[in-house]
Amino acid sequence: xxxxxxxxxxxxxxxxxxxxxxxxxxxxxxxGSDGGSKDKVVLDYWHTYSDQEEIILNExxxxxxxxxxxxxxxxxxxxxxxxxxxxxxxxxxxGEAPDLMRMDIVWVSEFAKMGALQDLSGFEGFDEVKNSxxxxxxxxxxxxxxxxxxxxxxxxxxxxxxxxxxxxxxYSEAPETMEQLVDAxxxxxxxxxxxxxxxxxxxxxxxxPYFWSLGGTMTNEDYTKFDGYLNSPESIAAVEEIAKxxxxxxxxxxxxxxxxxxxxxxxxxxxxxxxxxPWFYSILGNEEGSKFKPEEATVSGLIPAGPGGSSSVIGGxxxxxFAGSEHPEEAWTFAKWMLTDEPQRLMAxxxxxxxxxxxxxxxEVIQNPIVQKYVKQLETALPRTxxxxxxxxxxxxxxxxxxxxxxxxxAKKALDDAAxxxxxxxQQ
Amino acid sequence: xxxxxxxxxxxxxxxxxGLVVFITPFIYMVMTTFIGDAxxxxxxxxxxxxxxxxxxxxxxxxxxxFFRYFMNSLLVAGVxxxxxxxxxxxxxxxxxxxxxxxxxxxxxxxxxxxMIPLVLAIVPQxxxxxxxxxxxxxxxxxxxxxxxxxxxxxxxxRGFFETxxxxxxxxxxxxxxxxxxxxxxxxxxxxxxxxxxMAIFAFSGTWDEYFVALTIIKDEAMRTLPIALxxxxxxxxxxxxxxxxxxxxxxxxxIIIYIVFQKKFVQSGHTDGAVKG
Numbered sequence: 001x002x003x004x005x006x007x008x009x010x011x012x013x014x015x016x017x018x019x020x021x022x023x024x025x026x027x028x029x030x031x032g033s034d035g036g037s038k039d040k041v042v043l044d045y046w047h048t049y050s051d052q053e054e055i056i057l058n059e060x061x062x063x064x065x066x067x068x069x070x071x072x073x074x075x076x077x078x079x080x081x082x083x084x085x086x087x088x089x090x091x092x093x094x095g096e097a098p099d100l101m102r103m104d105i106v107w108v109s110e111f112a113k114m115g116a117l118q119d120l121s122g123f124e125g126f127d128e129v130k131n132s133x134x135x136x137x138x139x140x141x142x143x144x145x146x147x148x149x150x151x152x153x154x155x156x157x158x159x160x161x162x163x164x165x166x167x168x169x170x171y172s173e174a175p176e177t178m179e180q181l182v183d184a185x186x187x188x189x190x191x192x193x194x195x196x197x198x199x200x201x202x203x204x205x206x207x208x209p210y211f212w213s214l215g216g217t218m219t220n221e222d223y224t225k226f227d228g229y230l231n232s233p234e235s236i237a238a239v240e241e242i243a244k245x246x247x248x249x250x251x252x253x254x255x256x257x258x259x260x261x262x263x264x265x266x267x268x269x270x271x272x273x274x275x276x277x278p279w280f281y282s283i284l285g286n287e288e289g290s291k292f293k294p295e296e297a298t299v300s301g302l303i304p305a306g307p308g309g310s311s312s313v314i315g316g317x318x319x320x321x322f323a324g325s326e327h328p329e330e331a332w333t334f335a336k337w338m339l340t341d342e343p344q345r346l347m348a349x350x351x352x353x354x355x356x357x358x359x360x361x362x363x364e365v366i367q368n369p370i371v372q373k374y375v376k377q378l379e380t381a382l383p384r385t386x387x388x389x390x391x392x393x394x395x396x397x398x399x400x401x402x403x404x405x406x407x408x409x410x411a412k413k414a415l416d417d418a419a420x421x422x423x424x425x426x427q428q
Numbered sequence: 429x430x431x432x433x434x435x436x437x438x439x440x441x442x443x444x445x446g447l448v449v450f451i452t453p454f455i456y457m458v459m460t461t462f463i464g465d466a467x468x469x470x471x472x473x474x475x476x477x478x479x480x481x482x483x484x485x486x487x488x489x490x491x492x493x494f495f496r497y498f499m500n501s502l503l504v505a506g507v508x509x510x511x512x513x514x515x516x517x518x519x520x521x522x523x524x525x526x527x528x529x530x531x532x533x534x535x536x537x538x539x540x541x542x543m544i545p546l547v548l549a550i551v552p553q554x555x556x557x558x559x560x561x562x563x564x565x566x567x568x569x570x571x572x573x574x575x576x577x578x579x580x581x582x583x584x585x586r587g588f589f590e591t592x593x594x595x596x597x598x599x600x601x602x603x604x605x606x607x608x609x610x611x612x613x614x615x616x617x618x619x620x621x622x623x624x625x626m627a628i629f630a631f632s633g634t635w636d637e638y639f640v641a642l643t644i645i646k647d648e649a650m651r652t653l654p655i656a657l658x659x660x661x662x663x664x665x666x667x668x669x670x671x672x673x674x675x676x677x678x679x680x681x682x683i684i685i686y687i688v689f690q691k692k693f694v695q696s697g698h699t700d701g702a703v704k705g
Contacts, residue, residue, distance in 0.1 A: 050662055077648055080658035083639055086547060090643045094554040096563055263665070264468035279664040287465040 041330045042073045044098035046088075048317075052282075053350040054078060060346050065337060072330050092116040092322065099325040100334060102152055102317045105140040106384055106391070111320070112143035113388035118321040119146045123332045129339055133355040134378065136314055140386045150335050153352040154316035156381040157209060157275040158373050161299045165193050165272045174301025178214060178241075181304040185250040185272055194270040195252025197245060198262045202255055202402035204384055204394050207242065208313045209275055214238035215307035218385050226422040230397070231415040234307065239411040241306075243404050255405055267292045275303065277315060278374050282351040300370055302377050312381040316355070353378070393422045461485065461673040467665045484673040492659055493649070494674065501653035502681070504566055505635040508573035512630045513623060515574060516581025521611050523582065524589040525597075535586075538579050546639060554643055564646040572644070573634045581626045588622040589615055624689040632682045653678050 049057055062074050077098065079087065085107065091097040097116070111117050120126055120141075129150055130138060137151035159181075161174055169187035171180070185196025200206035216238035217229045229235065245251045252271050254262050263284065265271035274280075284294045302310045319338055321331040337343065344354040345365055353374055354360040366372055384390060400414035462478035463470050470478075488494055523535060553572060554563075562568030592615060600610045616623070638654035645651055657678055660671045 048663065077646065078659065080642070080655060081661060081663055082658045083642070086550065086639070087642055090550050090554045093551050094558045094563075096554075096558060096646070260471075261468050264471075267468065268471075277664065283467055283662075283665050287467055290465060 040071060040073050041327050042075050043100060043327060043330055043334060044075050044077065045334075046077050046079050046098045046101040048079055048081060048084070048102065050350075053347065053352065056346055056350050061338075061343055064342070064346075065334065068337070069330075069333060072333065074334070088116070092324065095324055097322040097324055099327055099331045100319060100321055102319055103149075105137065105151070105314065105316050105318050106386075108141050108149045108318050108320060109143040109386050110388045110391065112146075112148040116323055117148040118323050118325065118328055118331075119148060120150065120321065120332065120335070121147045123329075123336075125336055129336055132357060133339060134357060134360070136378070136381060136383055137316055137318075137355050140314070140383045141318055141320075142386060143388065149318035149320035150339055151355040152317055152319045152335075152338050153347060154314060154355050154378065155277045155279075155353050156312045156314055156374060156377050157277050157303070158312065158377050159273055159275050159301050159303050160266065160280060161273050161301070162193075162266055162269055162271060163297055163299050164269050165191070166299055168193075169272065174299050175304050176301065178304045178306035181273065182245065182250065185245070186248070188272040189249060193272050194260070195254070195265060196250040196272045198252035198265055198271040198274040199242070199255040200262050200275070201257060202405055203398045205313060205315070206255070206275075207401060208382075208384065209303045209311060210242055211235070211238050212311035212313075212382060213303050213306040213308050214241050217308075223385050223387050224426070226393075226419040226426070228419075230419040230422065231412070236412050236415055238306075238308070239401070239404055239415060243407075243411055246405050247407070251405075256402065266298065275312070278351050278353065278371060281370055295370065300373055302373065310377070310380055312377050314378070314381045314383045316353070387426060389425045389428060392425050396421045396425070457672045458676065461669050461676060463669050466668040469668055484669045485677065488660075488670050488674045488677065491670075492656055494653075494656055494677075496649065497651055497653045497656040498677070500650060501635060504569055504573070504641070504652055505631055505681075507566075508570055508577060508634040509627055509630040511570060511574040512577025512581055513626050516578045516626065517585055517616065517619070517623065518611070519578060519582040520585035520589050521607075521615055523586050524592075525607065525610075538582060541576075542579050542583070550639065550643055553640075557644060563644060564650070565644075566650070568644045569641060572640055573637070577630050577633065581630065584626055584629075585619065585622055588619055592618055628682075628685055628689050631685050635678075635682060 047054075047057070057076065062076065066073060088097065088101070088103070088107075088111070092111075092114070103111075108117070126147070130147070133151055134154060137154045138147070140151065141147045141149040159174060161171075161184075165188045166172075166174075166184065168191040169184040171184050175181040175184050181197065189196050197210075199210060214237070216235040217232060219226050219229050242251070246255065252262075252265060253259065254265070254271075260268065260270060262271065262274040262276065263280070266274050267284075267290075281294050284290070284292060303312045304310065319335045321328055321335065325331050339356055341356060341359050344356045344359040345362075348354050348359065348365050351371075353371070354365065359365055360375055366375060385393065387393070397418045400409060400418045403409035404411050404414045456475060459475045459478050460466060460470060461484050462480050463474060464483075523531065557563055557568040557571065560568070560571075562571065596614050596618075597610045600614060605613070636654055637652075638658065641652045642655050645655075657671070657674050660666060660674055
């Protein structure tokens with residue numbers, strides 16, 4: 001199913017390239033024609049905020065921005081996730097893309113390569129914005145030396161342990177190293193846990209924190225070469241270590257898509273450790289009528305440190321402007337404004353981690369000790385390789401990782417093969 | 429006689445087994461809607477001890493303008509159903525009754541368009557709709573739905589129309605009626621089962637349609653039900669009891685339509701004995 005989706009996405013994108021080639025990129029946006037007086041610019045903004053976040057967006061962010069910028073009106077459209085990429089592709093090739101969009105950080109370079117996005121590096125005040133936000137999330141906007149977006153919120157994953165099982169394993173605090181984690185898992189599994197380490201699946205978002213922390217690397221520093229990095233002795237050792245956990249029965253069935261899921265297993269005291277983002281606490285904490293209280297029933301900690309230190313994976317969203325927008329100046333005004341202290345502070349109310357360094361480090365904004373751990377983890381978290389071909393490269397790596405987990409391929413062979421294929425995809 | 433009963437038992441056993449297999453997920457889904465919040469799918473013991481209540485249905489109905497989207501969908505799917513079945517019947521009639529150059533070729537082209545996956549066609553289709561100035565209108569949506577639906581119903585109805593005896597038409601011609609009368613008085617009444625089936629296909633097809641609707645309709649207020657349904661799915665976690673409650677509301681019209689038209693399925697074409705010898 002996943003493969004099918006990838007295939008569809010791939011085909012959709014090639015169709016887009018074909019279509020943009022045919023129309024010569026000509027586009028006439030009709031945004032602004034619907035509603036609003038003549039001298040008022042209407043900015044079409046696509047977002048994917050959740051219910052609670054959308055309330056803040058509608059009731060606080062929008063009025064505040066429009067008050068400060070009376071000549072701009074925001075037209076907010078919430079998009080569903082299902083098929084979102086194809087929606088953007090269709091919108092861009094039909095010249096009906098919005099002015100602005102808040103999109104997943106891993107999409108930006110891909111759309112930048114298509115020529116769908118506006119290069120923001122040259123706009124007034126860009127360098128100030130760039131210096132005010134965290135470096136790693138900012139780097140996800142980079143494509144061929146130019147920035148095609150700005151990070152509007154960020155997140156990462158930390159380690160979450162089931163308190164009861166952790167105590168059974170003889171630990172009162174979260175394991176700090178991989179050796180301790182393995183030791184705790186062995187004891188928890190012996191004590192009857194269904195799984196020790198619940199890696200969420202065989203895809204990069206799920207396994208990269210372990211891969212990196214165990215010393216693995218993806219590419220060289222400027223993201224141009226996988227061979228020699230993805231299949232370096234350290235990377236092979238990292239995957240071999242995870243494969244060994246799997247062989248010893250420490251990894252939960254979730255790594256191969258099995259049941260119960262990570263949250264389910266955590267709630268029912270079946271898995272010792274899962275890794276997840278801040279939403280684990282905000283969503284489950286708000287679950288009505290549930291006996292499970294995430295903050296009381298779990299212990300959290302940084303991803304246990306291995307040879308590669310404690311390294312997690314960066315998630316979050318970037319604000320981008322489309323190349324076909326008729327109002328690039330106004331769109332930039334909004335993007336820039338969204339990264340300033342006040343809106344960042346407002347969105348943090350809904351549990352989004354600010355990208356603005358000053359806001360994120362203000363103890364008033366982040367009083368919750370758990371969120372503080374996320375901010376701490378962000379210091380060493382890494383982005384998934386920000387290259388346009390990432391979704392295809394990821395598919396190759398995921399498949400080989402899964403084969404290793406199933407015992408069908410050994411780690412060296414899998415990574416050699418993935419590195420070779422990834423490098424050839426990178427040439428495209 | 430004995431063998432007969434034995435065979436019957438086997439047949440019924442299979443039927444009941446089939447019924448259980450098909451209905452269990454549905455019952456599980458209905459039971460899940462009675463649970464308060466379910467961000468991870470609930471386990472069987474939770475599901476089967478749930479107390480039936482309509483809380484989730486109420487929440488869903490009042491959330492995200494669900495009612496509004498429900499009415500939008502009713503309008504979109506209703507017009508598309510009538511349009512594609514009616515136009516499909518007219519087209520099928522012409523393929524059956526008239527001879528014109530390139531008829532079979534045209535029919536093949538019709539069939540060919542059915543085989544193109546939707547996702548491949550969406551960008552060109554969107555470009556056409558945009559050039560017609562129909563983006564963000566139901567007219568654009570109807571054009572695509574009816575245009576796509578006519579092909580299917582033509583294919584389906586042509587086969588059915590060919591079973592209508594030619595002699596029946598001659599009786600109309602004798603009385604001085606034309607093609608329109610033949611179509612209205614002979615073909616339509618005799619094809620009720622086929623039309624009913626086609627109507628269900630067309631309705632459920634457009635009622636469930638998500639991707640084209642989301643592409644063409646840009647205004648949140650004009651969106652259709654499948655889009656509203658997808659809004660309940662979050663990036664990191666989804667409230668399954670809400671999704672299931674919303675899904676059940678969404679499939680109700682299809683079930684009702686099915687019940688209304690299902691009688692037509694079993695009836696034959698009423699042509700038995702219409703023509704002598």
